[in-house]
Amino acid sequence: MASIQPADTVYSGPQSAPPRRVTLRTIRQMYAKNEPLSMVTAYDYPSAVHVDTAGIDILLVGDSVAMVVHGHDTTLPVTMDDMLVHCKAVSRGARRAFLVADLPFGSYETSAQQAVQSAVRMMKEGLMDAVKLEGGGGAREAAARAIVGAGVAVMGHVGLMPQSISVLGGFRPHGQSATEAVRVLREAKALQDAGCFAMVLECVPPLIAAAATRELSIPTIGIGAGPHCSGQVLVYHDLLGMMQHPHYVKVTPKFCKQYASVGTVIQEALQSYRDEVAARTFPGPKHTPYTIPDREVHQMERILREEGLDAAADCVEDQLHGRRLTHIGEE
Numbered sequence: 001m002a003s004i005q006p007a008d009t010v011y012s013g014p015q016s017a018p019p020r021r022v023t024l025r026t027i028r029q030m031y032a033k034n035e036p037l038s039m040v041t042a043y044d045y046p047s048a049v050h051v052d053t054a055g056i057d058i059l060l061v062g063d064s065v066a067m068v069v070h071g072h073d074t075t076l077p078v079t080m081d082d083m084l085v086h087c088k089a090v091s092r093g094a095r096r097a098f099l100v101a102d103l104p105f106g107s108y109e110t111s112a113q114q115a116v117q118s119a120v121r122m123m124k125e126g127l128m129d130a131v132k133l134e135g136g137g138g139a140r141e142a143a144a145r146a147i148v149g150a151g152v153a154v155m156g157h158v159g160l161m162p163q164s165i166s167v168l169g170g171f172r173p174h175g176q177s178a179t180e181a182v183r184v185l186r187e188a189k190a191l192q193d194a195g196c197f198a199m200v201l202e203c204v205p206p207l208i209a210a211a212a213t214r215e216l217s218i219p220t221i222g223i224g225a226g227p228h229c230s231g232q233v234l235v236y237h238d239l240l241g242m243m244q245h246p247h248y249v250k251v252t253p254k255f256c257k258q259y260a261s262v263g264t265v266i267q268e269a270l271q272s273y274r275d276e277v278a279a280r281t282f283p284g285p286k287h288t289p290y291t292i293p294d295r296e297v298h299q300m301e302r303i304l305r306e307e308g309l310d311a312a313a314d315c316v317e318d319q320l321h322g323r324r325l326t327h328i329g330e331e
């Protein structure tokens with residue numbers, strides 16, 4: 001084991017009880033007891049450790065990774081292989097949370113067989129507990145049904161479906177007309193009937209989310225969908241206030257609450273480091289830990305002279321005479 005502590009030893013939850021894995025059973029029990037489900041995205045080992053040790057119930061390896069980690073404008077470019085790299089890293093960092101991965105655009109639309117193959121890879125290679133797919137329409141329901149039939153738990157996702165941005169024409173709220181609202185409800189119901197264990201509702205008015213939550217017999221997890229859902233989900237970088245850069249602020253959705261300004265902390269730390277390097281105040285004695293005994297230094301000077309490495313030998317001599325070691329450029 002490396003010097004990094006495993007997540008379960010730093011778990012900040014109730015000290016009396018070591019972290020117990022959240023399973024599908026746990027999720028169903030929480031839903032039955034009307035206990036809210038918390039879900040947050042994570043994309044790598046450190047974010048998984050943070051989300052997991054905070055006691056978040058469900059950790060989502062979202063295809064939003066394309067936007068917040070890879071810098072794309074949409075979720076479309078991220079591939080199955082990209083997702084698997086993130087899933088593997090996340091699975092190493094999480095000890096307690098239930099792990100769900102988005103099936104990326106292009107990995108489940110072609111056929112039920114393709115959908116099952118992608119879902120199986122998420123389980124076998126990505127070490128996930130379940131997959132999520134963006135629903136709506138018969139093909140998506142068939143995909144969900146086939147994946148559940150293969151023994152893999154599926155979370156549905158309706159309302160704003162970012163993978164359909166090409167036909168939607170942008171990231172905008174859904175279910176604002178009676179027709180659209182009813183369609184969201186119909187799609188959610190169909191995905192439930194296909195065997196989904198939970199349903200993300202993205203960017204719909206709170207009434208639509210409330211109506212879906214009442215109509216369905218599985219938990220709803222809202223994002224930009226108001227308070228009447230069985231649970232809530234946010235993107236890691238958004239809730240931490242990781243990206244304070246004006247370009248990013250512009251594309252951060254209105255519904256995101258920033259629980260911290262981590263981006264500002266990061267920026268200030270990096271600028272302090274840069275300033276200290278520029279001023280040669282870093283590293284000081286405290287961060288300069290390695291030493292060589294005087295006896296070795298004498299011998300070193302002799303060998304360097306013999307080999308004609310005079311600049312290095314002069315430097316060693318300066319040390320022996322207690323003179324400064326700074327190089328010529330600084331004089």
Ligand SMILES: Nc1nc(=O)c2c([nH]1)NC[C@@H]1CN(c3ccc(C(=O)N[C@@H](CCC(=O)O)C(=O)O)cc3)CN21
Binds near residue numbers: 075172223252
């Ligand atoms: N960082 C991040 N956070 C998210 O919540 C998120 C992603 N990325 N990527 C995948 C999807 C896309 N999401 C989004 C992205 C933008 C808006 C947004 O800006 N909506 C505007 C309307 C913009 C328009 O009309 O074009 C709004 O007013 O809510 C909403 C959801 C939610 N998801």
Ligand SMILES: CC(C)C(=O)C(=O)O
Binds near residue numbers: 041233
């Ligand atoms: C926003 C959540 C629900 C998601 O699908 C993602 O992060 O990709």
Ligand SMILES: [Mg+2]
Binds near residue numbers: 075
């Ligand atoms: Mg997604």
